Amino acid sequence: MTNPRKTLGSSTLEVGRIGLGCMGMSEFYGGARDEAACIKVLHAAVELGVTHFDTADMYGVGHNEELIAKAFADRWGKVTVATKFGVQRGPGGEWLGICGRPEYVKEACEKSLKRLGVETIDLYYQHRPDPNVPLEDSVGAMKELVAAGKVRFIGLSECTAEQLRAAHAVHPITALQSEYSLWTRNVEDGILGTCRELGISLVAYSPLGRGFLTGGIPNREALDEHDWRRSNPRFSEDALAQNARFVELLQELAARKKATQAQVALAWVLAQGEDIFVIPGTRRIERLRENLGAGSVELTAEELAEIRSRLPKETAGARY
């Protein structure tokens, strides 16, 4: 299993290029929560050499950070944990909007520190820019958190190239977290180039297309009735049928490479540049192992060119 470590952006955080996204352990992706099983996955990940774990204050309305605190209480020295602020939710999970006001940024950070049970957050992302607050103000507050020793490095998620540039002028940005996978390649239209120009790493979220690219979600019946994806346009019956072409291409490549579809999907993202990291999410140890195996799947230049030429032109259904 190869998971070479690379430095995130110009920070001193050296992490494996394959990390673990923890969101689904608390909510969104069907089925009842199983804390004990998820803690086993988190422990197995550390044993398998995973060093990069991704969470956010809004995942499970604090539950995900608390889960990580429970799992890593005696392992903090071995892991890099990234968390995020900015998507406000009420106690019952209701959506309250995006907030990037400086005082809110600091309050949210205090709450995350408390839930995680740490004094410093390794990588703190603004989850979404607040359209009503200049980004420079939010990032200015994050810069103060760095100066106060509460945050080591800062990142942004799903912003524009202009916003990334403006933020980087206030304080060095270590990572941009955006969706990137075979069926979501929008970052290639501009922001990836800006990341490279500024020396910012791209952390690719939902690199398995929220599970779709693994071939495990051929239709809506495969999703639990409470699964958030049932309300996502890409998981409508019509979109799933149209997007099946992605899965067919992956199936063919997986057979040829003697790998699994998930591994080829991840290997493709990793092959887009050494400055790209992936954080696939899973609640199962066998899938964690499988996903880590993507590090050993090498796609040749010819295969990469072939994949691009055969990719469906459009992905049916909006991302959100």
Ligand SMILES: NC(=O)c1ccc[n+]([C@@H]2O[C@H](COP(=O)([O-])OP(=O)(O)OC[C@H]3O[C@@H](n4cnc5c(N)ncnc54)[C@H](OP(=O)(O)O)[C@@H]3O)[C@@H](O)[C@H]2O)c1
């Ligand atoms: N910044 C943002 O706005 C944002 C948005 C979304 C996500 N994220 C982060 O990115 C992480 C990853 O994204 P994601 O969880 O949305 O999507 P993903 O990693 O593309 O896919 C996760 C889904 O795939 C399934 N899966 C994982 N490995 C598999 C395998 N080998 N075979 C078959 N199925 C497999 C998982 O099911 P099981 O869990 O049942 O294995 C889960 O349903 C999240 O955990 C979160 O930390 C960030």
